[in-house]
Amino acid sequence: MTLAGQADQMTPLLEITGLQVAFDEAPVLWGINLSLSRGEALGMVGESGCGKSVTWLAALGLLGSRARTAGSVRFAGQELLHAPARHLEHVRGRRIAMIFQDPTSALNPVRTVGDQIGESLQLHRGMDRRSALSEARRLLDQVGIPDATRRLGAYPHEFSGGQNQRVMIAMALAGQPDVLIADEPTTALDVTIQAQILELLQEIQRERGMALVLISHDLGVVAEICERVLVLYAGHIIEEAPAVRLFDHPTHPYTRGLVGALPNLDGPRRRLAAIPGVVPSPADLPPGCPFAPRCDLRTDRCGECTVELTSVDDNADHRIACLHVTGQRCNDETVAA
Amino acid sequence: MTRFIMTRVARAVLTIAMVVTFAFVVLRASGDPARAMLSPETSADAVEAFRKAWGLDAPLWVQYVKYLLAVVHGDLGQSMRDGRTAATVVAERIPVTLMLTAPALALNLLLGIPAGIYAALKRDSFTDRLVMMVTVAGFTVPSFVLGLVLVLAFAVELPWFPSGGAGSVRHMVLPVVTLGLGGAAVLARFTRSAMLEVLGQAYIRTASAKGVPWRRVVTGHALPNAAIPVLTIVGLMVGNLIAGTVLVESVFSWPGIGSLLVVSVVSRDLAVVQCILLLVAAAMIATNLAVDLLYGMFDPRLRDTRSAGGA
Ligand SMILES: Nc1ncnc2c1ncn2[C@@H]1O[C@H](COP(=O)(O)OP(=O)(O)OP(=O)(O)O)[C@@H](O)[C@H]1O
Ligand code: SF4
Numbered sequence: 001m002t003l004a005g006q007a008d009q010m011t012p013l014l015e016i017t018g019l020q021v022a023f024d025e026a027p028v029l030w031g032i033n034l035s036l037s038r039g040e041a042l043g044m045v046g047e048s049g050c051g052k053s054v055t056w057l058a059a060l061g062l063l064g065s066r067a068r069t070a071g072s073v074r075f076a077g078q079e080l081l082h083a084p085a086r087h088l089e090h091v092r093g094r095r096i097a098m099i100f101q102d103p104t105s106a107l108n109p110v111r112t113v114g115d116q117i118g119e120s121l122q123l124h125r126g127m128d129r130r131s132a133l134s135e136a137r138r139l140l141d142q143v144g145i146p147d148a149t150r151r152l153g154a155y156p157h158e159f160s161g162g163q164n165q166r167v168m169i170a171m172a173l174a175g176q177p178d179v180l181i182a183d184e185p186t187t188a189l190d191v192t193i194q195a196q197i198l199e200l201l202q203e204i205q206r207e208r209g210m211a212l213v214l215i216s217h218d219l220g221v222v223a224e225i226c227e228r229v230l231v232l233y234a235g236h237i238i239e240e241a242p243a244v245r246l247f248d249h250p251t252h253p254y255t256r257g258l259v260g261a262l263p264n265l266d267g268p269r270r271r272l273a274a275i276p277g278v279v280p281s282p283a284d285l286p287p288g289c290p291f292a293p294r295c296d297l298r299t300d301r302c303g304e305c306t307v308e309l310t311s312v313d314d315n316a317d318h319r320i321a322c323l324h325v326t327g328q329r330c331n332d333e334t335v336a337a
Numbered sequence: 338m339t340r341f342i343m344t345r346v347a348r349a350v351l352t353i354a355m356v357v358t359f360a361f362v363v364l365r366a367s368g369d370p371a372r373a374m375l376s377p378e379t380s381a382d383a384v385e386a387f388r389k390a391w392g393l394d395a396p397l398w399v400q401y402v403k404y405l406l407a408v409v410h411g412d413l414g415q416s417m418r419d420g421r422t423a424a425t426v427v428a429e430r431i432p433v434t435l436m437l438t439a440p441a442l443a444l445n446l447l448l449g450i451p452a453g454i455y456a457a458l459k460r461d462s463f464t465d466r467l468v469m470m471v472t473v474a475g476f477t478v479p480s481f482v483l484g485l486v487l488v489l490a491f492a493v494e495l496p497w498f499p500s501g502g503a504g505s506v507r508h509m510v511l512p513v514v515t516l517g518l519g520g521a522a523v524l525a526r527f528t529r530s531a532m533l534e535v536l537g538q539a540y541i542r543t544a545s546a547k548g549v550p551w552r553r554v555v556t557g558h559a560l561p562n563a564a565i566p567v568l569t570i571v572g573l574m575v576g577n578l579i580a581g582t583v584l585v586e587s588v589f590s591w592p593g594i595g596s597l598l599v600v601s602v603v604s605r606d607l608a609v610v611q612c613i614l615l616l617v618a619a620a621m622i623a624t625n626l627a628v629d630l631l632y633g634m635f636d637p638r639l640r641d642t643r644s645a646g647g648a
């Protein structure tokens with residue numbers, strides 16, 4: 001391997017540091033740090049509203065003018081946050097593609113499926129209309145849509161939800177991206193279809209060596225597909241660990257609740273909801289640990305200190321944000337050190 | 338598709354039949370054409386003779402059946418005022434009226450739609466607020482008030498345009514503006530909200546997320562979707578335009594169909610009034626049909642429900 005190749009392996013493909021997002025002055029993300037390597041499958045879990053989608057929409061500059069963003073999102077060495085539109089357009093779809101929760105409403109109802117896939121091909125692969133259409137047919141075929149030639153001219157309302165998600169995946173593949181962000185790609189689908197779509201994603205990820213970010217409510221799904229998992233709570237990352245380890249040793253009190261609430265990996269999947277109490281809105285979090293109002297281990301200190309991600313038991317790739325479990329000292333006590 | 342057209346045609350025929358009947362009954366119930374047409378000093382014998390000549394002495398239902406039969410044969414009757422056929426009298430006014438309505442419709446579309454799109458794209462900006470303020474004024478002020486204000490301002494105070502009559506392009510300006518502005522305001526507001534609705538849809542985010550430049554997201558993804566609801570309003574506006582024409586033609590003494598209608602109603606010139614109402618009904622039906630066909634072009638989701646079954 002060349003030196004450059006090695007450097008390529010060492011530096012993450014994408015690195016988010018201190019990402020903060022607020023809507024109308026109400027904070028939603030409080031400073032997210034994460035990195036993604038080439039070809040890696042990263043999972044993100046957390047209850048509804050914790051900021052999973054916003055993280056990636058912010059990274060790609062898709063939040064619109066009401067959102068205030070701060071921090072840094074570096075992709076292949078270049079800053080994306082507040083980057084000029086022209087630069088972002090070159091990254092979106094071409095380097096980082098995204099698919100969404102409800103595929104049928106994510107596709108334009110008045111344009112044919114072939115046209116919408118073709119648009120990506122024309123944008124990112126410099127194809128003309130004709131070759132774009134024939135490549136679109138090949139992609140449809142690849143994502144498992146039968147009778148692709150005829151279906152190119154069909155509209156999204158003529159497809160089922162699962163087929164539309166396949167179309168979305170074909171469209172994402174059109175740009176041959178380095179990263180695919182799948183934002184709850186199966187939440188809106190039937191259980192049997194869910195499994196097929198996940199299988200397809202996994203297969204494509206392996207074949208193409210593409211990095212995959214899988215956002216889900218469902219820990220089980222994430223554990224099956226991803227190597228590493230981030231757990232979000234109210235706009236904070238509160239635990240980060242290899243998927244296997246997260247299951248065997250969930251460490252943050254919140255994650256322990258989540259894993260405990262999972263029936264069993266082979267049983268029917270359940271959503272994360274079994275922890276008593278409600279998620280506070282990220283905008284009006286208590287000071288200190290965001291989980292404190294629902295935490296059994298809470299002490300007074302939890303409400304006073306800023307809690308940071310810290311390695312567990314010298315295990316560099318397993319980190320959590322909890323004062324008591326890591327024995328982390330209060331930041332405010334360690335200022336001198 | 339054939340079934341779709343058949344039902345449309347049946348509906349159109351029914352609508353026209355209703356309009357004809359309604360006009361027939363109301364016009365005859367609300368006054369005696371002979372009295373309205375002839376001067377008050379006319380002798381009773383002369384009035385009777387007039388009635389006989391125009392068939393007004395027969396029972397109402399006989400008149401009605403006769404009239405219907407004639408209409409079915411394409412005979413719309415004669416004007417009591419000048420003896421020519423009603424169709425001729427009305428037809429010669431059509432181009433005069435179109436000289437107002439066509440530019441007014443163009444003003445509606447060319448001013449209203451771009452203003453609405455622009456306001457939506459610059460949501461909450463100064464321009465957006467300005468456009469919205471102007472449009473509130475535009476559609477709350479009734480068109481005859483607007484007409485009078487325009488006459489006072491640009492015909493009386495500043496004698497730039499004639500205050501009424503026809504004959505030159507300068508005569509057209511004030512009535513066209515009066516007729517066009519209100520509709521443009523309605524259309525601007527409606528286009529703006531349709532655009533905002535569409536811009537909030539998930540597929541717009543998808544288009545941006547796949548790297549489509551914003552300009553093309555707007556033209557290629559947002560506009561074709563926003564066009565569908567806007568089309569509905571444009572269809573309705575044609576009706577408003579026809580109603581507005583009657584008013585505006587009166588205010589500006591424009592010798593079109595609107596003025597003819599007013600004169601004919603006052604003098605109970607039955608055949609002419611009925612002929613105008615038929616024309617209006619036909620125009621509305623044609624508009625609706627055009628709107629429906631355009632819907633099918635703009636919205637693929639409507640296409641297959643029509644072709645009964647579809648793929
Ligand atoms: N456009 C927006 N305007 C205002 N607030 C928003 C907007 N988008 C997201 N939020 C808020 O940001 C927070 C995080 O939202 P986000 O969509 O990232 O949650 P999520 O983790 O993806 O949840 P879900 O599992 O329901 O998709 C929520 O409180 C949400 O209300
Ligand atoms: S810091 Fe305190 S409140 Fe927060 S998770 Fe740990 S023990 Fe619970």
Ligand SMILES: [Mg+2]
Nearest residue numbers: 052053054183
């Ligand atoms: Mg989400």
